[in-house]
Structure formats: structure tokens, C-alpha cells
Amino acid sequence: QKEVEQDPGPLSVPEGAIVSLNCTYSNSAFQYFMWYRQYSRKGPELLMYTYSSGNKEDGRFTAQVDKSSKYISLFIRDSQPSDSATYLCAMNSNTGKLIFGQGTTLQVKP
């Protein structure tokens, strides 16, 4: 079993839709949870960061962490074509190593 599981998609939605992306994990030591966005042939860029359980909102993006269920989510409201990218969840404990999910490819159609 992988430490972090993420549905690779692809996910295709119309412009303006609400997008829900999810990851599950098995390591209860994970405390830091991140979502990265990666455009084709580019390095990942940090989108959202959450420490421990809870919600965090930044503009159209909301990140949720449920440590009891070992489940994290990223919601994108009013999705735009420019949101089309691969979204990777990542997490770590205090080891310093980021463990990534497989990434979900999202396409937002105008």
C-alpha cells in the first residue's frame, strides 16, 4: 500500500464548476499537508498548506484535513480554464521528506 493515495483522474469539468480533489494516507505521523499545482513540464508550485487538522481558505481554494480519517481535500470554487493542471497532494512528518500523491490531472473546459 502506498503511503499516499490520490486518484489520478483525469478530471474534466466545465468552467465555473466546483472541483473536489482528495488524498488518503496511511502514516499517522504526518502533520504537514500541502497541495501543489504543476503545469506541464514545470516544477510544482505550492498552492495550499495546512498544519494538522482543520480548514484553510485562500481565495477560490479551500484545503481540508481530517487526521482522524487520514483524508485531505482541496476544493476549487468557480473553476477557470487557467486552473487546468496537475494537482499533487504532499505531506510530511518531521523527517523533512515530502511524500507525494500520484497527482490528479484537471481540465477545466471553457
Next chain:
Amino acid sequence: GAVVSQHPSWVICKSGTSVKIECRSLDFQATTMFWYRQFPKQSLMLMATSNEGSKATYEQGVEKDKFLINHASLTLSTLTVTSAHPEDSSFYICSARDLIRDTKNKGYTFGSGTRLTVV
């Protein structure tokens, strides 16, 4: 914000030759750099962790003699793929950690990646 420059962005080389990829932190000191490999439509797989002035720590299954990592300064780490073969073709990405800004274990800045094609 923190910027990491990775060079070259793409390279084609002949089988059996070596290729060096550079990763520079432009506006911060990176005591730790990470090297990842990413296959198409797959996640980033950590290859090694590089600490300035010491030997890199390789993940299980990564050949240290094939993927040479040097982190000689606080702003530069290099990955050399030695005697490259077509199966080494991949997207290589570095990440640098800014321990001054990284108060909550989130200060990972990624380079833009290097697409290596071995023919």
C-alpha cells in the same frame, strides 16, 4: 519569494554519456536540497536528499554511483547522471529548503525541472 533555478530545462544526450543538472537557490541559502524523478502522469519520487558539505542520502533502490549528487555550497547542488541509458530518460526536479523561512516545515521551493532524453 524564494526562487530555485534549475538548468538545463531539457537535454538530449547519447547513451553512455554523462549529464549534469544544476540546481541553484537564487535568493536564499539552502542547507538541504532534494532531487526527484517524475515519469509521465506519475508522482514525484524522491531520489536523494542532499545536505551542504556532506554526502547525499539516497532512497532505497536509487543507484548512488549512477546518480552522483554534489552539494558543495549553500546555493548549489548538482545531479550527474553517469553513463546514461534510455531508461534514465525522465523529468528530474530539484527542491531546496529554506530553513530561515521554513518555520513550519513547509519551505520547499521547486525548480522548473529538467527533461532528460537519452537516445
